[in-house]
Amino acid sequence: MGFSEELVVKAIEENGPDTSIEELTDFICAAEIEEATNATLPPKNTEPRPNSFFSSDSRNKKRKYLQYKLPEKESHQVCCKDKKHLNEDNKASSLPNPMTGNGGPIETCVAIPRTLLDTASGPPFFYFENVALLPKGVWKTISQLFYDIKPEFVDAKYFCVVARERGYIHNLPIQNRFHLLPLPPKTIHEALPLTRQWWPKWDTRTKLNCIGTTIGSAKLTGKIRKALEECDEPSLSVQKYVLNECQKSNLVWVGWNKVAPLEPGEVEMLLGFPQNHTRGGGINKTNRYKLFGNSFQVDTVAYHLSVLKDMFPHGIRLLSLFSGIGGAEVALYRLGVPLKVVVSVEISELKRYIVRSWWEQTDQKGTLIDIANVQQLNRDLEQLISTFGGFDLVVGGSPCNNLVSCNRLSRNGLEGKQSANFHDYFQILDLLRHIMGKKK
Numbered sequence: 001m002g003f004s005e006e007l008v009v010k011a012i013e014e015n016g017p018d019t020s021i022e023e024l025t026d027f028i029c030a031a032e033i034e035e036a037t038n039a040t041l042p043p044k045n046t047e048p049r050p051n052s053f054f055s056s057d058s059r060n061k062k063r064k065y066l067q068y069k070l071p072e073k074e075s076h077q078v079c080c081k082d083k084k085h086l087n088e089d090n091k092a093s094s095l096p097n098p099m100t101g102n103g104g105p106i107e108t109c110v111a112i113p114r115t116l117l118d119t120a121s122g123p124p125f126f127y128f129e130n131v132a133l134l135p136k137g138v139w140k141t142i143s144q145l146f147y148d149i150k151p152e153f154v155d156a157k158y159f160c161v162v163a164r165e166r167g168y169i170h171n172l173p174i175q176n177r178f179h180l181l182p183l184p185p186k187t188i189h190e191a192l193p194l195t196r197q198w199w200p201k202w203d204t205r206t207k208l209n210c211i212g213t214t215i216g217s218a219k220l221t222g223k224i225r226k227a228l229e230e231c232d233e234p235s236l237s238v239q240k241y242v243l244n245e246c247q248k249s250n251l252v253w254v255g256w257n258k259v260a261p262l263e264p265g266e267v268e269m270l271l272g273f274p275q276n277h278t279r280g281g282g283i284n285k286t287n288r289y290k291l292f293g294n295s296f297q298v299d300t301v302a303y304h305l306s307v308l309k310d311m312f313p314h315g316i317r318l319l320s321l322f323s324g325i326g327g328a329e330v331a332l333y334r335l336g337v338p339l340k341v342v343v344s345v346e347i348s349e350l351k352r353y354i355v356r357s358w359w360e361q362t363d364q365k366g367t368l369i370d371i372a373n374v375q376q377l378n379r380d381l382e383q384l385i386s387t388f389g390g391f392d393l394v395v396g397g398s399p400c401n402n403l404v405s406c407n408r409l410s411r412n413g414l415e416g417k418q419s420a421n422f423h424d425y426f427q428i429l430d431l432l433r434h435i436m437g438k439k440k
Contacts, residue, residue, distance in 0.1 A: 095132055099155040099165060102174050105303070106158060111174050120147030122171045124390065124436060126429050127304065129397035132165040139167060145426050156297035160184040161191045162208045162270050164297045173307045180302045180334055184272065188252065191270060198253040202239045208250045211271065213293030215261035216249030228257040264288040272298025273330060278354055287350065296327025302335055308393065315340030315366065317388055321396035321425050322346060326355040328395040339366045341388045345377050346370065374424040381428065382435060390436040394429050
């Protein structure tokens with residue numbers, strides 16, 4: 001079939017020598033998609049960055065960076081007395097429990113007033129997101145660059161059925177937030193009522209784990225079925241095994257002794273996206289699952305952005321960085337905030353297509369401009385500000401590939417190939433606020 005020997009060997013090692021050709025093919029196809037996705041990322045620049053934000057414009061003029069201090073990349077050559085500190089920094093940062101944010105959805109949570117520096121106040125407002133469980137010190141670094149604003153840690157399970165632990169740094173007001181209506185289902189059986197009749201009593205789950213980019217394989221669900229069919233009543237050890245696999249892969253009960261992964265349409269619903277948001281247009285199932293991995297949970301984000309509805313009744317100008325499949329845009333639209341201008345920056349052509357398709361299908365009246373990479377935005381930013389009068393909100397996040405603990409090969413922190421995009425986010429925000437401040 002034209003697969004490389006390396007991928008074939010890896011597939012056999014991961015799945016076992018008795019795996020069918022069909023399952024091996026599925027595994028290899030998913031691996032090639034992963035490889036292709038990584039290949040679309042811009043190559044890491046190993047040369048020193050020029051001392052200008054725009055490399056050049058049509059007249060070859062140079063513009064200097066705004067002055068702020070970037071964290072220095074740690075040297076790999078550490079003396080023995082520093083190793084202890086290095087190991088401590090590699091540990092995950094501690095997180096609040098419950099992870100409901102500032103005045104979150106639980107009735108007992110009360111919003112604690114906060115005071116922002118004058119340099120941090122909006123507009124323009126900003127909203128930055130990344131995974132909550134980062135190595136110790138990373139959130140502190142991010143916070144220092146974002147005007148010393150502390151992250152607001154929120155788990156989406158307090159808003160919907162699925163867990164999604166994220167940290168948000170923003171300068172939005174925290175009073176008078178409200179939920180999207182209708183409220184999303186809060187339990188598995190509310191969200192997927194057809195599973196109720198097959199659900200065994202010993203499976204006590206009411207929530208689902210974080211939606212990832214992969215799903216439980218046919219081989220796994222087959223093993224579970226065989227384990228359950230070997231006896232009339234599964235033993236405690238079998239129950240423990242099945243429950244553990246169901247939790248890891250978000251498997252749900254679809255028949256007697258039969259579990260299955262969530263369908264893409266079900267994932268869309270659980271994450272707050274409209275029906276068929278990622279369906280069709282040549283997008284296969286494997287790609288649809290991968291699209292959900294790092295997307296916003298719309299109901300959670302909308303709760304934070306809800307304060308903007310009364311502030312921008314005539315429309316908002318949005319700069320959406322690393323936009324993904326348009327979670328922020330969908331959240332604002334569902335809140336009833338008119339999208340006057342959206343400049344969407346996303347390297348994936350597939351994701352840009354999904355946002356354009358959603359824009360057309362919802363009959364948006366504003367202006368949508370999609371840009372493939374931040375380098376192009378760097379060249380066009382001042383012209384965009386001049387054309388539209390600036391932006392009211394900058395929203396987005398940076399890839400977490402080099403930050404999460406599951407990446408054991410290239411967990412290089414904020415200086416990693418993908419996660420270094422965080423610096424692009426901050427630099428664009430800093431320049432935007434500087435230019436708009438001069439125009440006031």
